[in-house]
Amino acid sequence: MARQLSRRKFVVYSLAATTLTIAAPLGCDTPSAQGAEETADGAARPSDVLVTGTDEERLVLEVTRANKVVVRLPRAEVGQGVTTAVAMMIAEELDARLVDVDIPLADARTKGNQFTGGSNSVSSLYGPARQLAAVARARLVTAAARRWNLPARTLRTRDTMVVAPDGRTATFGSLTARAARIRRTDVPGKPKPASRHRVIGRPTTRIDARDIVTGKAKFAGDLTAAGARPTVVARPPTIGGKAVTVDDREARAMPGVRAIVKIAGGVAVVADSFHHAFKARDALKITWAPGPLARLSDAAIRSRLRTAVPRLGTPPSGSAQVEAEFAFAFVSHAPMEVLTAVADVRADRAEIWFSSQTPMEARSTIAAAVGLRESKVRVHVVRGGGSFGRRLNYDAAIEAALISKKAKQPVKLMWSRADDIRHGRMRPASHHRIRASHARGRVVAFAHATASVSESFEGASAQGAAAVRAAGPLPSDSGLYNFGRLSGDSGSVELAMPLGAWRSVDSGTMRTAEEIVVDEVAAKLGKDPVAFRRTTLRSREVKAVLDKVASAGHWGRTLPDGHGQGVAVHEEYGSCVACLVEIDASDPKNPRVTKVVMAADVGTAVNPRGLEAQLMGTAVDGISTVLRAGLHIDRGAVREKSFADFEWARQRHAPLHFEAHIMPSRGEPGGAGELGVPAAAGAVANAYARATGTKPRRFPINF
Amino acid sequence: MPSHSFVLNGKPVTVEAPADMPLLWVLRDLLNVTGPKYGCGVGVCRACTSHLDGAEIQPCIVPVADCADRKVTTIEGLADGDTLHPVQQAWLDCDVAQCGFCQPGQIMAAAALLERTTEPTDADIDRIENVCRCGTYSRIREAIKKASAKG
Numbered sequence: 001m002a003r004q005l006s007r008r009k010f011v012v013y014s015l016a017a018t019t020l021t022i023a024a025p026l027g028c029d030t031p032s033a034q035g036a037e038e039t040a041d042g043a044a045r046p047s048d049v050l051v052t053g054t055d056e057e058r059l060v061l062e063v064t065r066a067n068k069v070v071v072r073l074p075r076a077e078v079g080q081g082v083t084t085a086v087a088m089m090i091a092e093e094l095d096a097r098l099v100d101v102d103i104p105l106a107d108a109r110t111k112g113n114q115f116t117g118g119s120n121s122v123s124s125l126y127g128p129a130r131q132l133a134a135v136a137r138a139r140l141v142t143a144a145a146r147r148w149n150l151p152a153r154t155l156r157t158r159d160t161m162v163v164a165p166d167g168r169t170a171t172f173g174s175l176t177a178r179a180a181r182i183r184r185t186d187v188p189g190k191p192k193p194a195s196r197h198r199v200i201g202r203p204t205t206r207i208d209a210r211d212i213v214t215g216k217a218k219f220a221g222d223l224t225a226a227g228a229r230p231t232v233v234a235r236p237p238t239i240g241g242k243a244v245t246v247d248d249r250e251a252r253a254m255p256g257v258r259a260i261v262k263i264a265g266g267v268a269v270v271a272d273s274f275h276h277a278f279k280a281r282d283a284l285k286i287t288w289a290p291g292p293l294a295r296l297s298d299a300a301i302r303s304r305l306r307t308a309v310p311r312l313g314t315p316p317s318g319s320a321q322v323e324a325e326f327a328f329a330f331v332s333h334a335p336m337e338v339l340t341a342v343a344d345v346r347a348d349r350a351e352i353w354f355s356s357q358t359p360m361e362a363r364s365t366i367a368a369a370v371g372l373r374e375s376k377v378r379v380h381v382v383r384g385g386g387s388f389g390r391r392l393n394y395d396a397a398i399e400a401a402l403i404s405k406k407a408k409q410p411v412k413l414m415w416s417r418a419d420d421i422r423h424g425r426m427r428p429a430s431h432h433r434i435r436a437s438h439a440r441g442r443v444v445a446f447a448h449a450t451a452s453v454s455e456s457f458e459g460a461s462a463q464g465a466a467a468v469r470a471a472g473p474l475p476s477d478s479g480l481y482n483f484g485r486l487s488g489d490s491g492s493v494e495l496a497m498p499l500g501a502w503r504s505v506d507s508g509t510m511r512t513a514e515e516i517v518v519d520e521v522a523a524k525l526g527k528d529p530v531a532f533r534r535t536t537l538r539s540r541e542v543k544a545v546l547d548k549v550a551s552a553g554h555w556g557r558t559l560p561d562g563h564g565q566g567v568a569v570h571e572e573y574g575s576c577v578a579c580l581v582e583i584d585a586s587d588p589k590n591p592r593v594t595k596v597v598m599a600a601d602v603g604t605a606v607n608p609r610g611l612e613a614q615l616m617g618t619a620v621d622g623i624s625t626v627l628r629a630g631l632h633i634d635r636g637a638v639r640e641k642s643f644a645d646f647e648w649a650r651q652r653h654a655p656l657h658f659e660a661h662i663m664p665s666r667g668e669p670g671g672a673g674e675l676g677v678p679a680a681a682g683a684v685a686n687a688y689a690r691a692t693g694t695k696p697r698r699f700p701i702n703f
Numbered sequence: 704m705p706s707h708s709f710v711l712n713g714k715p716v717t718v719e720a721p722a723d724m725p726l727l728w729v730l731r732d733l734l735n736v737t738g739p740k741y742g743c744g745v746g747v748c749r750a751c752t753s754h755l756d757g758a759e760i761q762p763c764i765v766p767v768a769d770c771a772d773r774k775v776t777t778i779e780g781l782a783d784g785d786t787l788h789p790v791q792q793a794w795l796d797c798d799v800a801q802c803g804f805c806q807p808g809q810i811m812a813a814a815a816l817l818e819r820t821t822e823p824t825d826a827d828i829d830r831i832e833n834v835c836r837c838g839t840y841s842r843i844r845e846a847i848k849k850a851s852a853k854g
Contacts, residue, residue, distance in 0.1 A: 078838050079802025205798040209822025212803035215738025215778035215809060222737035230732060231714040255704075255721075273732035273743070275724045335752055336742050336836045385740070385804030386836045417743040424795040609798050613839070617801060643834045644747045652829040654840030 012135045015554040019065060020139055020172075020179040023058035026074065026113050026129040031606045031634060058112070059125065059650050060131045063140070067160055067173030069096050072106040072128070075121050077383045078335075078387035079437055080673045081610035084207045086129050088606055093133030093139075093191055093198035096172065106440045108359035108379035117392055117501070119671025120575040122606055132190040132525075136179075136611050138189035143179040144170050145186055152186030165425075194604065194666045203609035209382075209665035219337050220382045221353050226410035227334045229258055230274040230380070233405060233413070234281045235266040235423050238636040239497050240291030243267055254280045259407035265423070278416075283629030292496045300495070301453065301633060304326055307432035308451035308491035312435050316485065319437035322521045324662075326513040327433070328629030328696045330453075330638075331427040332646055333502055337385020337419045340394035343403070344410035349376045356398045362394035366401045368573040388621075391511055393425055398534040419501035422638040425500030426631055428453040433470065436483065436521045441523060443536065446483035449490065450510060457496035480571055481518070481536045497633075503621060504677035507572055512626070513567035515682030516696065520606040529686065530555050530569055541663070542569050544597040547577040548661050553580035553597035562586030564691025568682025573671025576663065577601040579619070579679040585691035589702055593623050593684060595657040598676060603667035612660040615676045619658060622680025624649045626688070630700045647700075682692035711736070718767065724838045726770055727751045728764035731776060738778035738807045742834070749833040752808035752815075759815035776806035781814060793850035797853045801837035807849045809833050813847045824849050830854025 015021040048385035062070045068219065071090055077083045083103040091098045113124065137157055145152035147170065155165045156637050161171045172179075194200075211217040236242065246267055248260045256276030261268050267284055271277035271461060305327070315321055341354035350372055356362050359379045367374040384391050400413035415424065430452035437445040502508060522532035530550045546569050549555070555565060562585055569578045577600040585591040596619045605611045628647040632639040640646040685696050708717040713735065718733050729746075730753075736776075739762050742750030746764040753762050754776040762775075767804040781788045787795065790813045800806045812833050816823055828844050835843065 079800075079804075081801070205795060208801055208802060208803065209795050209798060212806050213778075213787065213794045213801040214782060215807045217803050218737070219740075219804060221731075221741065243737070266727070273724070273728045275721070275728040275732070278744075335834055336748070336802065336834065337740070338742070384802065386802040388836070416743075417748070577727055611821065612802055613837075613842070615836035616841055620835075620840065642743045642745055642747050644743075646746070648836060649838070649840070650834060651831045651840050651843065654838070654844075656825055656844075658841035 007240070012131055014183070015060065017062070017180055019176040020136060021060060021137055022062040022132060024132040026124065026128055027479065043246060052109040052695050059128045059132055061136055063172045063176040064178070065173050065176060066279070067100060067170070067171045069094060069101045071101070071103055073103050074106040074109060074112065075389070076116040076355060076384055076391060078355060078357070078384035078391060080121070080361055080614065081206060081607060082116070082397065085122050085606045086125055087128065087207050088204055089129040089197045094137045094172070096160040097381050098199070098204070100160040101207070102696045105381040105383070105582060107381065108363040110360065110374070114360050118691060119673045119675065122669045123574065128608070134191045135189035136186040138187050139179040139529035140172050140175050140183050140185050141556040142182050142185040143175040146608055147175070147178065147510065152396055160583045165694060167279045182668060183402055193626065200604065200606050201608065201659070202438070204607050205262045205609065206292070210654065211340070211466045213409040217383060219385050220340040220342060221337070221412065222416055223342055223353055223382065223412070225342050225353050228342045228344065228350065228410035230277045231268055231270045231274065231400070231413045232281050232416060233263065233268045233399070233419065234284050234286060235419055236291065236582060238287040238288070238291040238294050239423065240293065240637065241288045244289050245287045249567065250285070251280040251283040259409065260405040261403060263399060263402055263406070264398060265525045268343055268407070269444060270403070270407050270409065274414065289572050293633070293635055293637050296495070296633065296636055298633050301429060301495070302431065304493045305451045305453065307366055308493050309431050309433050310449045310489040310491050312422060312433060312447045312449050313487055315435065315437040319444055320437045321438040322438065322517065324517055324520060324523050324695070325697060326432040328430045328509045329500060329703060330633065331625055331630055331699060332421050332424060332557040333390035333500065333642070334421060334643070334646060335384065335386030335388060336388050339415040339424065340413065341397040341400035342412045343369050343397065343400035345401050345404040350401060351380070352397050352401060353380045353382050354399065355382050355387070355391050356392070356394055357387065357392045358365045358394065362397055369398050370399045370401050370405050388503040389505070390425060395498070395499050417643070418641045419569070421577055421631070421640050421642065423498065426497045427502030427508065428499045430509045434513055434517045436517055438525060441525055445485035447480070448514060449488065449512065451491040451493060453495050453497070453499065455494040455499040479538060480542065480569070482538055483536065488503050494507045503525040503618070504674040507570065508625070508681065511678035512571050512681040512685060515678065516689070518683050519566070519686045520695065533567070533569060537569070539571065539576065541601045542571055542576045542578070544663060545569065545601055545690070548599035548610045548663065549580040549597045552599070552613055552659065552661055552677045555580060564686025564687045566683045566685065566690055568679045568686060573675055574668070575600060575675050577615070577675050577679045579622070579676065579683040581680070581683040583684065583687040583691050588692050591627055591688060592653065593655050593687070596655040596680070597659050598679070599663060599676060600672065600673045601663035602667055602670045602675070603665050604669045605662050605667060608662050611662055611672050614672050615660045616658055618674070618676025619680045620649050620654060621677050622684045623653060626681050626684040626699050626701060627653070628700045628702050630703050705824040707771050709769050709772060712776055722764045722768040726765045726767050726775065729767045730770050736777055736779060736806045740804055740807060742805065744782070748805070749804045749812065750808040752833060753796060754811060755764060757818060759812055769830040773843050778801045778811060781810065788814060790817065790846070796849060797842045797846040799839050799842040801839055805833060805835045809835060809843055811851065813843070816847065817851055823847060
């Protein structure tokens with residue numbers, strides 16, 4: 001927490017070009033100087049290392065003659081606002097107008113860090129993006145100084161132009177050719193101190209907001225690329241079911257049908273419109289073999305998970321125990337934009353358009369799947385209509401590529417909503433056993449053992465790779481609280497079902513369960529949940545966000561019967577958050593969260609308005625997953641089929657009042673996109689418990 | 704194939720399409736009007752919400768034949784040239800959108816609501832069924848109130 005701004009150093013390269021084009025390397029998330037001159041150490045010496053050609057591994061900034069600043073971003077924009085945050089960093093250091101900064105998404109590269117996940121985008125780009133723009137500014141100022149024969153230090157920059165003391169101005173665009181030839185600048189190419197930030201830290205509207213509200217923003221399904229034809233797939237009733245016989249005579253004879261091909265997941269129909277494709281899909285006569293889970297339903301899965309939870313060790317002698325078990329159902333990611341991919345696969349090359357958080361991996365997997373060399377496959381990253389982790393995987397893109405190859409034409413594959421919910425990836429179901437041992441009014445040991453479903457496939461051996469659970473410290477190991485001896489362990493149940501990381505990953509269940517237990521321990525010890533946390537939390541920053549929500553949210557105020565407040569905190573990604581929820585559970589089957597107050601310390605908040613949006617989103621995640629949204633597994637199939645039965649929160653379930661408090665900080669930016677989920681979920685559960693006098697154990701509660 | 708004529712965003716159009724073809728796919732696949740989004744195809748998520756003769760519809764469940772000689776307005780036709788509709792402007796002012804996929808539908812639903820009720824209550828706003836998976840509901844509520852205050 002509260003890491004101070006380190007003196008990270010970044011190398012900046014010039015690219016040989018006729019416009020000012022410079023590049024900064026992108027490390028995994030800790031860029032460091034290597035092998036070339038440094039520029040962030042106070043020396044006024046932008047590198048004169050020349051790099052030609054490729055922008056692999058780098059963040060590249062170009063100033064065009066049309067006075068646009070273009071930075072091709074190796075990240076996905078799925079609504080989290082990364083393009084706006086990066087545009088703000090660039091605008092800040094260049095003194096460019098935000099509207100003059102364009103942040104297109106980079107095609108898949110072959111090297112470098114093009115991974116969008118782990119809430120690391122802003123923290124990994126904060127150094128390189130600002131350094132890049134600061135060096136560009138120094139070049140542009142130097143170019144203007146030489147044009148005007150004025151000392152560079154007398155020149156200022158604003159609104160995408162250089163301004164002379166006598167009022168003359170030159171746009172960056174008019175200076176870019178000259179700036180491209182400058183190797184040694186007359187002013188330092190050094191990012192501003194935070195005290196001079198005018199863009200970073202200012203609440204800013206998304207740079208694509210106008211495109212969105214006018215319907216101009218393009219998603220994969222909106223593209224006309226390659227003249228690709230609408231394509232859908234007939235899928236089995238059960239997860240992993242297989243087509244045994246296919247009678248496509250009637251479907252083939254239908255108007256507008258261009259191709260019908262069998263693929264691993266079912267039978268694909270390529271047609272002139274999605275209407276024609278769906279009609280023909282429904283006319284297919286297919287007999288299906290049931291999938292490998294056909295005998296399995298929720299009760300059996302829950303029971304197997306419960307058995308797979310490792311035993312907790314022996315509690316400290318002389319301690320009393322607060323114990324609880326929790327079960328979380330499977331949850332669909334259900335981004336509003338269903339999985340969609342345009343694929344044009346030819347004999348010697350392929351081109352794919354889709355929204356991807358992992359385009360490099362997608363590219364090599366697709367190349368292997370269609371039998372092409374990687375260099376022959378281009379992957380264009382398109383804006384995504386939500387993700388929540390779903391676009392880490394690229395199932396639809398592989399499928400689209402295989403269909404295109406087999407049907408010998410470009411296809412625009414769309415999974416229907418039912419396809420996505422019934423055959424798409426899910427947050428794994430999990431079971432938790434937690435024990436807090438207390439003695440003399442204090443928690444002396446805290447143990448949390450868990451088991452979750454992990455993905456395995458038919459034919460994989462029991463020891464197969466799919467059975468290996470990612471190693472890593474369990475969230476409770478971070479020691480958020482002074483709870484004495486901490487221990488954790490995990491087990492798994494391997495099932496052949498599609499799973500995926502869901503916003504906040506394991507913390508979304510583990511930390512939620514722990515925050516419920518913290519409340520129950522407080523109650524057992526006769527303490528108020530906020531007061532108890534305040535005395536047991538280790539970190540000053542976490543206590544500060546807790547205090548903030550407690551005061552802003554009027555913790556402890558009198559509420560009518562059936563209403564209740566709940567709080568929870570979470571710390572991860574170098575950030576921390578607290579959430580206070582008020583719920584009206586006077587009808588326990590139909591509770592309404594009426595108010596949510598959150599406070600977050602994420603270090604420097606590049607765009608407070610974007611951060612507030614992320615927190616707002618995680619509040620709705622907490623409300624939905626705790627109260628009503630989950631998937632049932634019924635004889636090997638997902639029972640839910642659309643938003644009619646996958647009960648994600650609607651307006652009538654969202655808080656009537658939401659506020660987010662952002663703690664002032666000049667620390668380095670931490671992660672924020674996933675941060676709020678466990679705190680929101682924990683606070684909703686705790687509020688429900690206090691309002692109803694129950695102890696929630698299974699989520700979603702009304703399922 | 705039957706042909707269907709209607710007014711789309713102020714301009715007359717004629718399309719040849721099966722009578723039962725949902726308006727959504729006529730708009731998206733035949734006319735390349737992609738503002739209305741597919742989110743479920745069964746009228747539940749409402750990402751495609753548009754207007755038929757000024758009233759809210761879900762084009763994914765409205766056959767094109769039902770639109771004959773009527774006025775269809777999609778998100779693309781809501782603004783008056785470069786001047787945004789007050790609901791669109793409020794959406795900008797409140798920075799409602801996250802991923803933006805559901806927002807054309809949300810805006811069209813809000814605009815239809817304000818046509819029916821100039822000053823919607825919280826209960827009126829609660830009746831909007833459009834799903835926003837990013838969870839922008841609080842800003843949607845704020846934006847609707849802002850647009851209604853503008854009158």
